[in-house]
Amino acid sequence: MSxxxxxxxxxxxxxxxxxxxxxxxxxxxxxxxxxxxxxxxxLSMDEIYSIFPAELFIIMAGITYLFTIIQKSGVxxxxxxxxxxxxxxxxxxxxxxxxxxxxxxxxxxxYGIAVVxxxxxxxxxxxxxxxxNPLMMSIMIIxxxxxxxxxxxxxxxxxxxxxxxxxxxxxxxxxxxVNCFIYFGLVALIAFIMFGGxxxxxxxxxxxxxxxxAEIIQPDGNELAEKRESGLDxxxxxxxxxxxxxxxxxxxxxxxxxxxxxxxxxxLALIAPSKQDGILKEMPWGVIFLVVGIxxxxxxxxxxxxxxxxxxxxxxMGNPLMATLAVSYVGGFVSAFASTTGFLASVxxxxxxxxxxxxxxxxxxxxxxxxxxxxxxxxxxSSAGALxxxxxxxxxxxxxxxxxxxxxxxxxxxxxxxxxxxFVVIGMPW
Numbered sequence: 001m002s003x004x005x006x007x008x009x010x011x012x013x014x015x016x017x018x019x020x021x022x023x024x025x026x027x028x029x030x031x032x033x034x035x036x037x038x039x040x041x042x043l044s045m046d047e048i049y050s051i052f053p054a055e056l057f058i059i060m061a062g063i064t065y066l067f068t069i070i071q072k073s074g075v076x077x078x079x080x081x082x083x084x085x086x087x088x089x090x091x092x093x094x095x096x097x098x099x100x101x102x103x104x105x106x107x108x109x110x111y112g113i114a115v116v117x118x119x120x121x122x123x124x125x126x127x128x129x130x131x132x133n134p135l136m137m138s139i140m141i142i143x144x145x146x147x148x149x150x151x152x153x154x155x156x157x158x159x160x161x162x163x164x165x166x167x168x169x170x171x172x173x174x175x176x177x178v179n180c181f182i183y184f185g186l187v188a189l190i191a192f193i194m195f196g197g198x199x200x201x202x203x204x205x206x207x208x209x210x211x212x213x214a215e216i217i218q219p220d221g222n223e224l225a226e227k228r229e230s231g232l233d234x235x236x237x238x239x240x241x242x243x244x245x246x247x248x249x250x251x252x253x254x255x256x257x258x259x260x261x262x263x264x265x266x267x268l269a270l271i272a273p274s275k276q277d278g279i280l281k282e283m284p285w286g287v288i289f290l291v292v293g294i295x296x297x298x299x300x301x302x303x304x305x306x307x308x309x310x311x312x313x314x315x316x317m318g319n320p321l322m323a324t325l326a327v328s329y330v331g332g333f334v335s336a337f338a339s340t341t342g343f344l345a346s347v348x349x350x351x352x353x354x355x356x357x358x359x360x361x362x363x364x365x366x367x368x369x370x371x372x373x374x375x376x377x378x379x380x381x382s383s384a385g386a387l388x389x390x391x392x393x394x395x396x397x398x399x400x401x402x403x404x405x406x407x408x409x410x411x412x413x414x415x416x417x418x419x420x421x422x423f424v425v426i427g428m429p430w
Contacts, residue, residue: 004309007036007301011346014297018339024286025342026293033293037300051299053292055258056162060288062258063153066242066265067109068283073239073268073275076110076118078232091130092200095140098123099188102144103181108243109153111284112377115145116384120391128393135403136195138388140188142378147184150176150370152257153246155287156344160370163348169355169362179367182428183419187375235272242268287341294342298349307349320357324365324424327351328416331373336412343373364423371423372416380404 010032018025033051037043070076079101086097098119105115119141127137149156152173164171192198232240242264249260269276301307317323327347334343347369348355355362379385380401385408392400422428 003041003304004306006040007304007306008310010036011297011301014294015334015339015342018342024289024293025339026286026289026291029290029293029295029297033297033300036297037303041300041304043300043303047303048296048300051296051303053295053299055256056158056295057288057292058256058262059158059162059258060155060291061283062261062265063109063158064111064155064283064288065279066246066261066268067111067153068279069265069268069276070108070239070242071110071114072279072282073236075236075239076105076114078236079104091126091132092197094123094126094130095132095137095192095197098137099140099144099147099185102141103148106145106148106154107151107177108148109151111155111287112145112149113284113383113387116141116387120387124388124391124393132197132200133195134392134395134400135407136191136197138392138404139191139378139407141388142384143184143188143191143375145384146371146374146377147181148177149374150180152177153243155284155291155341156370156374158257159291159341159344160348160366163345164355164362164366167348167352167355169352171366172363175363176367176370179364179423179428180371183367183371183422184375186422187415187418235268235275238268238271290339290341291345294345298346302349307352310350320354320360321424323354324360324368325416325420327354328368328372328420331369332376332412332416335373336376336379336408340374340377344370347373360424361427364427368416368419368423371419375411375415375419376408378404378411379408
């Protein structure tokens with residue numbers, strides 16, 4: 001068996017074990033990088049260390065550090081509460097508010113699970129009280145979250161943008177965000193119509209403002225009654241301003257976005273040091289570890305020639321359109337059972353020949369692949385799906401589990417094809 005095949009089989013084993021057992025894929029990736037790199041391929045430890053994605057680590061750690069501070073300040077809750085006030089008394093607009101609220105929260109850097117943790121209890125309580133289909137409301141939350149997750153401030157956007165830049169592929173992060181917003185907005189619209197959302201425009205039903213006392217239920221079933229602090233004080237105002245300052249530093253002055261986030265986070269910490277307790281503990285270290293671990297292993301694969309081998313197979317397909325469709329469906333299938341974050345971290349090196357094809361837009365190709373990989377996060381086997389399952393009301397959990405699972409299957413079957421059709425075949429939006 002060739003070295004290339006062994007390395008590919010190890011990558012598949014990583015995803016299977018990570019999906020089957022509660023073991024961080026990053027740990028598996030680092031172990032695989034050591035074994036395949038040094039014991040099988042003969043790489044030195046210095047070569048392994050040089051492969052470690054230090055810049056990506058700084059970017060992810062910096063951004064998650066800053067937005068953990070911002071989230072803990074209560075600013076995110078204020079954004080959510082303000083959004084709910086806008087549609088008070090308008091049930092017909094509530095599903096779309098949840099879509100937009102999820103998109104905004106993800107777009108400003110809130111990690112996806114945190115978005116669902118915040119929005120799902122509110123949305124599903126409203127859905128139960130006003131007879132809105134809970135599956136439709138759940139789809140609106142997840143589609144909104146993914147519509148904003150490819151912002152340059154979010155982990156998904158960081159991974160894709162970093163991967164494209166590291167290979168000097170001409171690419172627009174803003175266009176990726178626009179494309180994903182269009183795609184997930186279209187899926188949300190289809191779900192809204194299919195599950196009877198239009199009927200609410202014929203009614204005038206008032207909703208109670210419940211955001212301030214929403215019950216947050218974790219996947220393990222524990223209920224945490226949270227009373228949100230109201231009002232905008234100096235510290236919360238500084239946290240809001242920090243988002244704009246981050247953009248100015250990284251875009252206007254070309255400061256590395258990771259270090260820019262750490263600088264801004266440090267300033268916020270100095271403004272209110274008493275509010276910084278536990279910040280580092282609340283950062284999503286598992287996600288960061290996952291990404292750097294799998295990227296390190298993919299780097300080892302690239303060093304020993306596996307990526308060239310795989311990209312050669314893709315290039316030999318002779319049809320970049322069909323190659324993109326194949327990669328999109330692989331992304332949808334793998335992400336449904338394993339880690340979307342891990343797949344996004346590994347797919348760009350593999351898809352490089354397609355992304356560099358002059359006959360197609362790299363923006364649209366990566367948009368199709370990214371959308372295909374992330375649409376399946378509704379799955380009840382994922383953390384986001386488990387949160388939806390834990391917070392649903394008025395329906396048996398077993399029934400709702402089957403509904404989520406069936407819908408995930410539909411997304412796997414049609415989601416990648418729709419993304420491919422929109423972005424690669426038609427070439428939306430430009």
